[in-house]
Amino acid sequence: MTNINLSDAEKRYIVDGVKLGIRVDGRESLDYRQLEIETGLVDTANGSARIRLDRTDVLVTVKMEMEPPVPEEPRNGLLRFFVNCSANAAPEFEGRGGEDLATSLSSMLERVYSSPRTLDTSKLCVVPGKYVKVLYVDIEILECGGNLFDTSSLGVKAALFATKMPKIYITGEDGGELEFSVSDNPTDVDRLDVSNAPILITHLRITENLTVVDPTPEEECCGPVCVVVGVTPNGFITATQQFGGGTFTPQTLATAIKSAKDLGQKIHYHLRSKLIQEENNVDRQIKGFL
Amino acid sequence: MDIKLASELPRMRSMIPAHGSARPKLVTPGEIISHDTSFMRGHGTYMEDEIQVASVAGFVTRVNRLITVTPLRQVYQGAVGDTIIGRITQVQNKRWKVDVNARLDAELRLTNIQLPGGEQRRSSVEDEREMRALLREGDLVCVEVQKISDDGLIRLAARSTKFGKLSQGTLLAISPSLVVQDKQRMHDLPCGARVIFGANGYVYITPTVPQEQVSTYTVNFEEVPIEVRKTVGRLRNCIKLLAHHSIMISPTSVMSAYDQSIDQEYEIKDLLRPEVMQDVAVATVQKMNE
Numbered sequence: 001m002t003n004i005n006l007s008d009a010e011k012r013y014i015v016d017g018v019k020l021g022i023r024v025d026g027r028e029s030l031d032y033r034q035l036e037i038e039t040g041l042v043d044t045a046n047g048s049a050r051i052r053l054d055r056t057d058v059l060v061t062v063k064m065e066m067e068p069p070v071p072e073e074p075r076n077g078l079l080r081f082f083v084n085c086s087a088n089a090a091p092e093f094e095g096r097g098g099e100d101l102a103t104s105l106s107s108m109l110e111r112v113y114s115s116p117r118t119l120d121t122s123k124l125c126v127v128p129g130k131y132v133k134v135l136y137v138d139i140e141i142l143e144c145g146g147n148l149f150d151t152s153s154l155g156v157k158a159a160l161f162a163t164k165m166p167k168i169y170i171t172g173e174d175g176g177e178l179e180f181s182v183s184d185n186p187t188d189v190d191r192l193d194v195s196n197a198p199i200l201i202t203h204l205r206i207t208e209n210l211t212v213v214d215p216t217p218e219e220e221c222c223g224p225v226c227v228v229v230g231v232t233p234n235g236f237i238t239a240t241q242q243f244g245g246g247t248f249t250p251q252t253l254a255t256a257i258k259s260a261k262d263l264g265q266k267i268h269y270h271l272r273s274k275l276i277q278e279e280n281n282v283d284r285q286i287k288g289f290l
Numbered sequence: 291m292d293i294k295l296a297s298e299l300p301r302m303r304s305m306i307p308a309h310g311s312a313r314p315k316l317v318t319p320g321e322i323i324s325h326d327t328s329f330m331r332g333h334g335t336y337m338e339d340e341i342q343v344a345s346v347a348g349f350v351t352r353v354n355r356l357i358t359v360t361p362l363r364q365v366y367q368g369a370v371g372d373t374i375i376g377r378i379t380q381v382q383n384k385r386w387k388v389d390v391n392a393r394l395d396a397e398l399r400l401t402n403i404q405l406p407g408g409e410q411r412r413s414s415v416e417d418e419r420e421m422r423a424l425l426r427e428g429d430l431v432c433v434e435v436q437k438i439s440d441d442g443l444i445r446l447a448a449r450s451t452k453f454g455k456l457s458q459g460t461l462l463a464i465s466p467s468l469v470v471q472d473k474q475r476m477h478d479l480p481c482g483a484r485v486i487f488g489a490n491g492y493v494y495i496t497p498t499v500p501q502e503q504v505s506t507y508t509v510n511f512e513e514v515p516i517e518v519r520k521t522v523g524r525l526r527n528c529i530k531l532l533a534h535h536s537i538m539i540s541p542t543s544v545m546s547a548y549d550q551s552i553d554q555e556y557e558i559k560d561l562l563r564p565e566v567m568q569d570v571a572v573a574t575v576q577k578m579n580e
Contacts (some may be wrong), residue, residue, distance in 0.1 A: 005377065005428035009509045013458040016513045025556025026523040034563050038296035050576070054562070057537050218460075267293075274293045287296040 006221050014222045018206040023219070027232040028037040029212045030259060032267075033171040035154065039162035039193020039278060041288050046135075047163025050288075053214070057146025058268060060155035061138045062163045062182070066180075069125075069132040077132040079113050081139065083152070088145040089109075105139070108241055112153070112198050112205060112230030115238035117199055119160070122258070123190075126168055127178060133165065148219045149228050153200035160197055161275050198230040198238050199267060201260035209252040212265065227256050231264030292563065299564055314351075317344040333480075334359030340376045348467075362536070366392040368444045368488035371535045372435045373475035375456070375488035376446070378425050384418055386425055386435070388446060391463065391490045396444035398425075398433060406507055424507045430456040430494065432486055446555060452476065459510045460495030460526055462532040466491035470503075470540035477541045481548060483521050487539060493529055495522050505575075520558060524548060527561035529571070535571040547574040 006014075017023050027033070042048035045061035052058075069076060083106045085098025086153075092098075095287060113119055124133040128184040137159065139152050167190055202240045203211040204223040212278060215226075225246030230239040242248065248256070276285065317323060323335060323342045330338055334346045337356060344350075348361040366374070368390075376388035387395040400413050400421060410429055417424075425431060432454065436447035448454055469487050476486045478498050486494045497518040514522075520521070528547040532539055550573045551561055558568050 005379070007377075007429040007456075008424075009456065009511070010430070010461065012511050013460060013514065016458075017519055020513075020516050020519065022516060022519050024523060025527060025562060026520070027562075028559075031559060032292070034294060036296055036299060118367065227533045236470050263565045265498075270293045274295055278295050278297070281297065284297055287299075 001029050004217055004221055006218060010218070011222050014219055015207045017156045018210050018212055018219075019244045025216070027214075029210065030263065032214045035151075036269075036286070037145050037154070037158055037274065037278075038287055039158050039275065041286050045158045046165055047161070049155050049158035049162060050073055051151055051158065053145065053147060054149045054216070056147060057141075057142040057143035057145075058148070058151050058155045059142055060152070060159040061140075062159045063136045063138070064163075064165045065134045065136060066126060066168070067134045068130060074129035076120065076121040078117065078134045079110070079137060080134060081113075081137045081156075082108040083109075083139045083141065085141045089141050091243065093141075101148070104243065105149060108149065108200065108228060108230075109137075109153065109156060111241070112200060112239045115198075115230075115236075117196060118232060118238055120193060123193070123267075126169070126180075130178070135160075135163070144217070146220055147202060147214045149200045149202050150214065153198070153230075154267070156192055157199055157271065158267055158275060160192050161194045162279075163192050163285050165192075166190075166238050175285075179239070195272075196232050198232045199264060199271075200228050200230050201267075202226050203256035203260060204246075204247060205248060205252065205256075209249060209255075211252065211256050211259075213259075227253060227260075229257055229260035229264070231268075232263055233265060233268035235261050235265050237261060294564075314349040316348070316568075317350055317359060318347050319345055323350055323359070328355065330356045332358030334355045334361060360467055360468070363465050364467055366390055366444075368392055368396075368435055368438050369489070369563075370435050370437060373432065373453075373486075374435060374446075374490040375430060375461070375492035375494050376433055376490070377461075378427055378429045378431065381421055381425070382425065384421075386421070388431065389571070390444060390446075392444055394443055396435075396446050396449065398431070398446040401474035402436065402446065404450065404454070412505065425455060432456055432462060432488070432494070440534060455507050455509060456494055457496060458511070458514055459494055460522060461540060462493045462495070462526060462529055462533075464491050464529070464539060466492060467532055468536065468539050469493075470538050474538065479525070479541060479545060479548075481525070482518060483520050483525055485525065485541070485544065493539065495525050495529075497522060524559045524561070525553060527551075527575065529557060531561060531567040531571055532574065534567060537571060537575060543574060545579060547571070547576050550574055550577065 036052040039049045042061050047062040047066045050059045073161045083102035085093040085102050087094040167188050169181050171181045172179045205211050206223045225244035227242050233286040321344050327340050335342050336345050344359045346361040348359045376390040378386050379389045380387035384400045386398045388398050390396045433446040433448045437445040456567050478484050484498045485498050497514050551570050
């Protein structure tokens, strides 16, 4: 989403490449770049993940709070998404420059997780109608190398997978006020069931009816419009949204959504197996930022 | 889609020693290089109480009695006579502002370019009005550094047929310190692509063009065939991987990496994966050292 001003000749080269089925870096239209993922690198959060895709670098942290629920859903916990675009990622994010992107990203994530078939929020209930667990998901964009939506959603899923919430016990009641004790045993924790958590797949329309996934910043300059699709591991589509000023023909849109569904299922499968692998690696060294 | 855990990837890129030399000494700003006062103070160093101290992070290089520190990452400083690549950022009165990876945008005056039609034509009022027809915002130009003003502004010139607007291709930005200093900057490589190694760290890869069409202010928008695209894509990924491993970029090293990647039967998109990148980089260094 950074603004690079490409010349007409470069744009032409990128567009023709997509037409011929070979992108500038040799990928085909449905190829992703290699993703690097690490969870549990922030000690002070309940769950965290850092995800890198070429130059895109996103850090996601999850923190738990106890709060009263919304009156309409007294038995359901809440997920709140906050996105911060660091000015280090792109100079135009300085000040309020990244706000538009941050709002669209956080509202898209909120929408995609709002479906009841994604994450079972009733498990986050502590005392019905009084206290529920609220998960604050903070997404920090550290570097921008294209395809922010997909990367962030994968980061959110990984961070939620790694989230460990201490068990909360109700110990007594004092004049109508409940008393709690929070377990400080690091193994006595609640985990989230993320087996249905969705991810986002972006299809960028480059020209006519051709779309690509995982665009580089240069490609993002060439495509006027993209469609973001939220997919769960069983291929259920929870939300779609179009960004940008262009248009899709119905056929293109249908193909894009269908391919997002297929791709999404594959990526979910990969991500899950990798996360479990990392979990089972007992003496894992945290790599972090160094 | 390929997902890797951070712990699976090599913790640090293995340092590949430079051609036949011992491991170079790496210094950080403020680190003492030498107590010996008989050495001469070069770029990237300063004297403090008769002690030579590094002012940038980089490698110490010694030529006879002169000690300099070559920075790991830097912006382009500018040197008169360099052939560089720039991107037009603004069209102003009788001049263009050009991004050349330096501290300030460089300046290219209308009087300093060779106008189409006529070797020694003076620029007229019409030319001033039609400046955007020659070069627009976003266009890439290959130019020469004519002068550097006292305030650090780089003045550019393109008074020869070999300079001018660049046609279809792809741009890579690498650190200027990685580009080998060479008189010849434009190379028609034997694999069938033309690479311009800008002294400012911008590398442009284009399909080879017949000699008579080289550099005018019109661009050829013909579709580039798929075979040429494969060559360009492979070159792009090779240059990227060499730069990633801090290997000097020259036509020899690029061609060597290109041949290595073909010999080892890597596909173009394979060259985006870190382990393959490292593999090819190590093989290239070994080949170059032979």
